[in-house]
Amino acid sequence: MLAKRIIPCLDVTNGRVVKGVNFVELKDAGDPVEIARRYNEAGADELTFLDITASSDNRDLILHIIEAVASEVFIPLTVGGGVRAVGDVQRLLNAGADKVSINTSAVTNPQLVKDASDRYGSQCIVVAIDAKRVGDHWEVFTHGGRNATGLNAVEWAKKMESLGAGELLLTSMDRDGTKSGFDLDLTRAISDAVDIPIIASGGVGNLQHLVDGVKEGHADAVLAASIFHFGEYGIGEVKKYMKQHGIEVRL
């Protein structure tokens, strides 16, 4: 049976892994290649790198990191952050990424999702959706949750699927960094509205949150950063817990 995926996320800036709390304060959690190797050995099902480097001078650092990781870690690697054009997708794939995640540019230029998936295949195009509850629905935000777009998140998810996204990385901006669990209603609303896999993200604080994301949020994969980086929980421990709660995992 297909296993639910556990995906550690490494936020990278200037070549180092950090994790923002509500995307504002950043802590240095180490060397990306070393962390990737450790997660691979621990049984992570995939790895996601989000490049949050602000300066364009240092943007190519992520390419060197991906090249180094891809030479020794043989599980799927997703890279996102600052992807604005088909050429950015190509550079990341050539460096060894298996999937490229598009966030803000999917909003400003939805055609990029179509062009990139037409060119390289839907299987390598992930659209990241940052959503926040507004009244009785969820709205898409960009720029780390600062800019409202007016787009309904569920409708946006369907549109991204129709343009060729192979997967959606869904982050609740209300929950990100809070350790209070995924926004399960949001996750379920989007997962049930599309046929492509959903990665739930934003708010994981304990093991039960991951179980809930799958069972109640209908997520196909769960992504977390700080609970792994700071050693609160190991990948093996997470998978064992999920299996005990009736979730198929790769052990």
Place this chain on the structure above:
Amino acid sequence: MSVDIAVIDYGMGNLRSVSKAIEHVAPTASVVVTSDPAVVAEAGRVVFPGQGAAPDCMREIDARGLRQAIIDAARSKPFLGICMGMQVLFEHSEEGDTACLGLLPGTVQRFPHEAMHDDAGNKLKVPHMGWNNVHQAMPHPLWVGIEEGARFYFVHSYFVQPTTPEMIAGFSHYPFPFTCAVASGNIFAVQFHPEKSQNDGLTLLGNFVTWNPGERDTACDMSGAACA
């Protein structure tokens, strides 16, 4: 320089992962990513990967004049098809109603929408993406050292249906059983991505780079129970 292993590049997706994984298991071999039919012809063994859509794949193969080189390689030397590189070995794909290479008898079909739910009624997503159990339907030198039911990484929306069941080397469930590995002479082809399937994937690739199809019995003798 003689080429030990050619990875065929026909412009369909990222081959970096495939070549890196093969270099990892065959550090002394010369591994070349190529779209040159002459290099494919010269290579000792051939890996035929591929991602994307079947119509594009067939078009790009022909645009590069690779069709005959692929057919010749698949008939004469150790040949590993991966993902789309497995599907287009068959006769026809439902994806874009595409005539394929016709090296293996059978067709390629999409996961049917009406079948995509589990026993509890939960919707199953397409593409089939992630780690699934691979059941070995026959002993084969490429399975040596890999446990029955080991998990491999998949990402695909179509699957092959061979008309000769004897060539089915492996199957998986989503939610029904589907063929995910075939073996025919010097051809071995898989729907999953060994280059992304961690240790078991590297084991399969390592088996491929030392596989001598003509000496299959010898390989089985050396590997012990796995081929018994």
